[in-house]
Amino acid sequence: MNENIENTPEIPEIIKIKCEGIEALFQKYITKLADPLNDERNKNNFSIMDISALANIKIDCIYKQENNEEIYNLILHINPTIYKKLNNDTEKKKRIIDIIEFILNRIKQAFNIEKINFQIEQQISYEQILEPKNTLIINGIKGTPQYTFDNFIVDTSNELAYHYIKNIAENKLRDGLTVLLYGPTGLGKSHLLHAMINEMKQHYEGVVNFYTGEIFFSEVMDAFRKKETYIFREQQIEADMLIIDDLHFALKKANEGFISFYNNILNERINRQKWTLLTTDRHPEDYIFDIVNDTVKEYYETLIQNNTDIQTLNLYIPVRDGTTIKYKLHASFVSRLLSGMVLEIVKPTFMAKKRFFWSRLSSKYLNKDYRLTEEENRLIDIFISEVSSDFRYLNGIVNKVGFRILNEKISLKEALIQSIKDYSNFEIDDIIVNRHVEEKSLKLIIEKLLNGLPYTYERLFSTKRINPELKKIRDLIFYILMEKYFYKQKQLAQVFNTDITTIWRARKNIEKIIEKQQDEETIKLYNKLINNVYN
Structure with missing residues (x-):
């Protein structure tokens, strides 16, 4: 990748665009774009990202009035994904450079800034906007390397979700959908998303925005505070894939502004047939919140007291539970979450838990040629039957058993016996695994x-x-x-x-x-x- 592109400055502060405020905003852009050219040390660091944002802003306020559909459609694709969009189409690159030059000339004419020489052809050469070698651009979470499809434990509890996400990763499905994975925590939803990203790194071309629910909520709120919602919204809509893991964390904190903003993004992505992958800990129709944001709670209680028609609301519907008011998600919002493919992951079977436990334990703490004895196999059966179905919790137990083997220099059998004592009510002799244990x-x-x-x-x-x-x-x-x-x-x-x-x-x-x-x-x-x- 060209060094100039790698060192692209941050996109300047963006306010929500209205045509009457365009000149004030462009003045900020002109200053931003002129600074690198006026400073010899930064002469070659002209920002394609800045030009991209500028071009996007001009769409509604100028180019719709130009009545040039070809230019308008082309401008729609000038954004931070420019590396992918252009590929090796030399003619398109030339047209884009001409359009950007035209935009900047319009700005110069509007403000009579003759001293600024943007020198588009010199600063933005064809080499600068060539597609980089790694064509998967990941914003946010990069994908945890140890999570793969190969080490995902597949059984009847998750096989449909596994095969569907794997097909997405292998680019076997054409039109993008909204995909919702739901189920209790710790059953592998995040594992599948990370495995998908790791697989896509090998062959996928595009831009992926990957957030946790908490980070996404924080980013949206930050965009509101900085008055940068326009550019954040465009980044999410333009991304080829948007992933939000544990969306329920955002829903528990959300207010009307957040849901309206998120709805807008989701609707636009649905219309454009782009992949949006979400995970939650339960089916959206089952969400009932005992406690929500205090401001939201006060707002809804006021609406109830005033007998407001709650069906017109976008976020929560208040529900009376005796003297308590609880909240459930509005049906219209739920319908959008469920508009594509809905996949449930349920608690794993006994055999899936056992396979998970043994694969993690043997790969991390035992020799690769280790063979279980009959006694050890029976002990694992007891252990797996007693512990939680949460794979994260089970992984923690694996680490504890493994630590005992390595640190205390004891056998697997002894480590299992001690762990059964820790996690169950069984009375087990420390030395002999007797018939009682077998039974x-x-x-x-x-x-x-x-x-x-x-x-x-x-x-x-x-x-x-x-x-x-x-x-x-x-x-x-x-x-x-x-x-x-x-x-x-x-x-x-x-x-x-x-x-x-x-x-x-x-x-x-x-x-x-x-x-x-x-x-x-x-x-x-x-x-x-x-x-x-x-x-």
Whole structure:
């Protein structure tokens, strides 16, 4: 990239444009643009960004009156994304330079500033506006390198979101949409966004603005304070992709001005079919705020007292909850958030949590060829069943287990036993992983398999004789434990105090039924149990 472009000065202060105030604003621009030329040390630092902003401002106030649609449309594309827009079209570059020169000449004529010599051809050479080697320009968050699609744990809880975001990153989808990812915190929404950015760096051409909800809210408020909302709005609209992670943090602080401003940006991006990716911790229709900005709260309470028609409001609708007033998002605003693709990420399955835990632990704290023992595998089952589904929380536990292994010089088994003590109510012997632990692990898994069915662990595995119906369920569970959880016949026989032949016979019976599809009722029951494995 040309050094002059890399060292581009900040865009000068912009006020909201009105035609009657154009001359005062242009005076600021002339001073700004003239300073580098009047200072020999900065002679070659003429700002393309300044010219871009200037050209954008001239659109409504001058070029619509010129009735030259070709020039008007061309000017619309002069902005900080100029590097991408021009590509290698020499003729277009020449036309743009001519247009910029025309604009500046109009300014000089208006203010009779003959001493200023902008020397457009000299200061803005074709080389200065060539597309840089890295054609993905990222403003804001750059994308955390360790988040990739390869290390994202995919299962039924998130697979649709995963494949859709991956398709965006690989440029397989044409028209841009508003994409909303929602679900509880810590389930991988941010991971997907960062993975997308990291993938796009390899081949994507364009400008991406990437914010957290808090930073976006802060930037908008800062633009209001500095009277720079025009340029900030244009930057968000012109960007090829706008990403706001954890938008709910902004919504909790928002006021009417913010929502109106954001609505304007979102509507324009929808009309232009540009990608806008948002994440929230729940479905927008479910947002009920107990506490909002004090000014907003006072404003709405006044409206309620005056019996104002709340359907005309843009941000919140007050809701009475006894003597308390709560707030929910206005339906018109929600509809815009839901106008494109809505993707839910739910709590991960047991197996997804286990894969996450083991992949992080083995890659960071164990040798790459480490192999789990049966005892360690059972301990991990207990541990995963007890802890939160939040991947961030689980990652913190991984770090704690790993630290114990490295710092205390103990085995993985010992570290797991200690961690189970920390995070659960199990009573575990420090030295021996005994049959009690094995049974605890199996009981948790079996109770999960029986979820939603009219059977209990105690009833199925009591010492009393059971009827044929319960025996069929028990045989199915033995089969699933061996096929899906990789328990061995000997392990199951020891825990349930039965002989290996009983376990073997159960497995063979179910295998035969599944293979030949000969018992519709058993197949249906098997499918219910399998669904519980992955939910």
